[in-house]
Amino acid sequence: MLHHALARQRIDSTLRGSQFKEKTQKTFLSTGLKHLDLLLSGGIPRGQITEIVGPSSSGKTSLLLSILSQATQRGEVVAYVDSFSSLDPAFARKAGIDLQRLLWVRGGALKAVDILAQAGGFGVVVLDPGTQGREAHPETIHKIPFRCWFRLKLAVQGTPTTLLILGNEATAGSAASVVISLRRRKAQWGFTSREVPLRHACLLRGICTEVELLRGKNPNHATFYSHF
């Protein structure tokens, strides 16, 4: 009877994954934005998939660069899988990213992310399926089978790697443990004159973004600003 119970327990633990992984303490990667870290109960969880979703000009790339900046400043190396080569390294450096610690994979997609997740040692792996026009490319992101996301989830589980997915809408389903939704509240222009039909400003100052946690421990709202 006891032997049977032990055998059953062993099978259960095999199915659930190793005991070491269960006992691993949950760690977080700071976003560099205090209010958002509070909303996320400490930051972006490591060893899990996090999705950052929002329409164009909602501030998701700014948030992503802030997270990468925090990781590289801690001394970690990060990887950016950029399907349509949309990253601007000049803005990345302005955001504080150490470019020597950034592995930039241009034209890559899920296969490249899988290789990087299996390799281990990267603090953050980003999948940016790109914006062709103003929407995520349908052939890139929506044709990915659901099992692929679970494969990636298992690849990063129990490791210090955070897998971030950028997109217009959530695609990884239940494989993503946190989904951060961004919405632009307003664009901040330096000066506007209402007298002319085409409102002319002297300067684009930045974007004010509202953050909502669609999936996570503490569903709530926060706000941050992206400035030049």
Next chain:
Amino acid sequence: MPRFIAIFSSNPSRLTIAQRLSPRIEICPTDGLLLEVTARFEGKALEKLLQQIHPLKVGISSTRITAILAAQTQSGTVVPPGKERDFLASLPVHLLSLVLQESDCKPLSTLSQWGIRTLGELAALPKEELVARLGQTGLRLQKMARGQDVESFPSPVKEPHFEESQELEWTLDSLDSLTFILGRILEQLCARLRNYGLAVRALHLVLRLDNRTVYERTLPVAFPTRHPKLLLSLLRLDLQSHPPNSGIVGVSLQAIPAPPRFIQYSLLEPSLPNPEKVSHTLGRLTALHGESNIGSPALRDTHRPDAIERAPFGCAEKRKKARENRPADITQLSLRRFRPPRPTRIRSQQIVTSAGPWRSSGDWWTGTNHEWARDEWDVELLDGSICRIYWDRCKKAWFLEGIYD
């Protein structure tokens, strides 16, 4: 810190014996040899030299000059690191002629006329006044008197060439058979590199094909390594993505050497990826997406927009200083670029707000087609997106450069 062993002997096999102990050997004046060894190996090397070379005058120090003078004056002396100046202080000045060319020995007689008898007295002279009287030669002599090296001596051995070739008796058509041969060649190359304390920075593969052509590939390695299995795996990935177009009748593989990289891990810093794993990962990614698409971004020193280049990814060991603290809820706005910029048509009804233009131009002084001139605008469109557009003054057209996000 490296240690130098100076040996003087009439034994004709001294160079052969020295080469067994260290790959770094220099020939110093008066037919001596200087061996560069690590501090841990110093005692063992001295023991072996005393056993194998007779007669022998030997001196050990952290600098070349002190080791040579120690061997010539008090054979068997081991000068502890940092004590070079103290050791040299009591030696006569004319001993410097042992390490100088004949044409450089004239200032020694001048020093003798000044009453400078020992190296300690020369080392104590005021630097500026010595330079004023004897010029740069005086400064060089004083550095030597203080036990500092001013130059290295020439090496008697040529740079080793790490290349292995094999002619095949029959034509190879499959990658598996080639892998077997490359594996054996790599093991030989890595064993030779290990003897020299070197690793592989890049591999140059030359295959002679049965259609009388030559197939060449150069494969850079992300981190210098001498693991034959890893190198074989990288070669295999590269050959899978760029296979030769005909049967193979001859194989030649050259390893371009580099000093191995040692990483000092820290308990307090996040762990870096394993160099072997990174090399393998980069190899797989390169096979998948091409070499030009994998690496770290680097910015060119120019004002031209989007002037970037690819730098090899190497996991920088030194951390850069953290940027200045921004307020808690502010981050840097970023731009998602379209590469290449998209030709676009601007309708004023679509634009809600705009800012600009910012006029910029460059490279007009080169007189080539690289000249650029543009007027940039930031515009907010009706659908909510904020874009950067520009009027290209050379092409006379509007382009959409990117979206602020």
